[in-house]
Amino acid sequence: MSLASEQAGNGIPLVFLHAFPLDRRMWAPQESFAKHYRRIAVDFPGFNESRLTTSSSMETMARGVMKTLDSLGVREKAVFVGLSMGGYVLMQIARVFPDRIRAAAFVSTRSAPDTAEGKQKRLDNIEIVQKQGVKKLVELQLPALLGETTHRERPNVVETVRGIANAQPADAIIGALRGMAERSDMSTVLDGLQCPALFVSGAEDTIIKSSEMEGMAKRVKNSEFHVVEKVGHLLSLERPEALDDLINHFLKRRVL
Numbered sequence: 001m002s003l004a005s006e007q008a009g010n011g012i013p014l015v016f017l018h019a020f021p022l023d024r025r026m027w028a029p030q031e032s033f034a035k036h037y038r039r040i041a042v043d044f045p046g047f048n049e050s051r052l053t054t055s056s057s058m059e060t061m062a063r064g065v066m067k068t069l070d071s072l073g074v075r076e077k078a079v080f081v082g083l084s085m086g087g088y089v090l091m092q093i094a095r096v097f098p099d100r101i102r103a104a105a106f107v108s109t110r111s112a113p114d115t116a117e118g119k120q121k122r123l124d125n126i127e128i129v130q131k132q133g134v135k136k137l138v139e140l141q142l143p144a145l146l147g148e149t150t151h152r153e154r155p156n157v158v159e160t161v162r163g164i165a166n167a168q169p170a171d172a173i174i175g176a177l178r179g180m181a182e183r184s185d186m187s188t189v190l191d192g193l194q195c196p197a198l199f200v201s202g203a204e205d206t207i208i209k210s211s212e213m214e215g216m217a218k219r220v221k222n223s224e225f226h227v228v229e230k231v232g233h234l235l236s237l238e239r240p241e242a243l244d245d246l247i248n249h250f251l252k253r254r255v256l
């Protein structure tokens with residue numbers, strides 16, 4: 001099933017895949033990419049304007065992204081930018097549709113599946129949403145979603161994230177939590193990745209440490225790895241100019 005999406009601009013398709021528990025609006029700071037690329041951002045199933053599907057597995061989401069590109073008439077290979085859950089989906093796109101990828105940017109994400117403890121936490125979070133609602137979960141997640149510098153110095157970013165997350169329906173959140181808990185190990189997908197790949201991590205990210213992302217980047221032949229200072233997990237919102245510079249330079253050097 002196609003996903004709700006927005007597109008602007010012309011040129012090489014550049015597709016933005018959002019994090020959990022947000023939606024495509026988290027990529028508003030990256031709107032200027034539409035000046036040079038065909039910028040596309042999607043909402044995963046149940047989030048924002050997308051309808052919920054029976055499964056919210058990472059593979060279902062990946063298939064939804066590709067259906068959406070088909071329905072938008074995107075025939076050529078696209079560049080994908082996936083942040084955290086968006087990166088999990090991007091790895092599924094690389095597994096199932098390797099021929100559709102021109103280049104991949106993995107931001108604040110991991111190829112490893114959940115540990116037993118991580119899976120249990122997802123189940124606990126599902127129960128929190130069912131019993132206490134989405135807002136309760138969002139308040140519990142907010143401290144880790146953003147870096148300590150952002151919590152101290154960028155109150156508007158904290159409010160943006162809170163606003164987008166609180167707007168999500170409980171069913172979307174629960175579906176995505178299940179989908180993320182069921183993820184399999186994608187390390188071998190990284191080993192086989194043939195396209196240019198960018199890996200970016202926030203120095204203050206406590207959800208996925210920079211050292212883990214560096215290890216992922218080393219598995220990919222044609223890759224580069226960068227750490228952005230003074231940001232945490234949602235670095236595209238925390239210091240958009242830093243991420244945008246990295247993506248722009250990567251595209252100029254490796255893709256155009």
Ligand code: MLT
Pocket residue numbers: 018019020021083084085086180207233
């Ligand atoms: C995200 O930002 O998408 C989440 O932190 C991913 C996760 O919970 O594993």
